[in-house]
Amino acid sequence: MEALKKCILKQVSINLISLENILSAFECAEIKKGDYFLRSGDLCRKMAFIQTGYLRMYDTVQGKEITFWIGSSGRFITSLSSFVFQTRNFWNIEAVTDCKLYVIGRENHFHLCKTEPKWLEFDNALLAHSFALLERSMFAQLHTTARQRFDTLMAEEPELFHYVPLQYIASMIGITPESLSRLRKN
């Protein structure tokens, strides 16, 4: 759980006992390419830290899969509002490659929130950072061209292009696979 430990220490200063207590609430899980971490229609009862691999979040609209986000190592993934409020979730979360995850269940998470103040602090930071990240993509979506978004993604997450089918990447930046193919060509 080294990676998760580092991720937490990067955000909050915390003593080893608390840290170990938090880590012990997580369970290792491996899922194979094509497996689902979460399915549309289910309640989301868990959150995952991605140790290795890629997962994508998508929804199907008029027969087409729209990939909203692709999570990579070092990030958390869950269906946030369903996880928090136990409302019906509409996202699918599918492993794009074989993945190693550290998974925490809802009960453990909320128990930690009450018993380990540092976990609550970490959770808040996680939320705020996720919000800022989303804000940034949304803003880009509002005023940039497909080419600019492609270039930015290429610069910031080049590994994505090696491991994730291009059609998912295209969808994530709001274009068709054909358009992405043309952008790559030039």
Added chain:
Amino acid sequence: MEALKKCILKQVSINLISLENILSAFECAEIKKGDYFLRSGDLCRKMAFIQTGYLRMYDTVQGKEITFWIGSSGRFITSLSSFVFQTRNFWNIEAVTDCKLYVIGRENHFHLCKTEPKWLEFDNALLAHSFALLERSMFAQLHTTARQRFDTLMAEEPELFHYVPLQYIASMIGITPESLSRLRKN
């Protein structure tokens, strides 16, 4: 502060003493059309509940103002990550009409988080709801046409079109004022 009270009660069950304690951390503020609640470059030290009026969040890119969001009565507005982490903020928050606000400072907010568990609970819900809202707009941005986004906004927030300059609305759904004008024509 009736509106704010209702907003809180809608999210969490809370006793009157705590509720009054929370409300007393807010101050009334009136700002005139054109005034700024926050300017790009500043640290964001406060968060506002909008009692009446409209405010827009925007940033300037290559000489053009891009409106990211328009807040209306019953909603909170702040530059989230700057408010939370005290990082340099890049959003401008400007009153589009005269506004009545209830404002809470950062110190008061974090003090309440420690002393009034219900405020923390409310804050978490607020964050999660904001995230879900943003998620939804972003998703729409990925797979819908300008016309669809226009129709949706028209159906969900028709008042916006009465009180907010169309150029800001256009920007918020990722199109030019000219395009919005054409959509409105048909």
Added chain:
DNA sequence: GTCATTTCTTACCAAATGTCAAGAGAAGTC
């Protein structure tokens, strides 16, 4: 009310992106 300023609309044309269909290439299966 009159004038100046800002905002909105319109027309024309250009550029970006989507759609469809076909085929090439890569990956998975037996």
Added chain:
DNA sequence: GACTTCTCTTGACATTTGGTAAGAAATGAC
């Protein structure tokens, strides 16, 4: 290794949206 299936690319064309510039309409200032 041959086959099937999935993924990516390409070309032709359609559609959507943007850019520019001009004028109309609305708003604000005096």
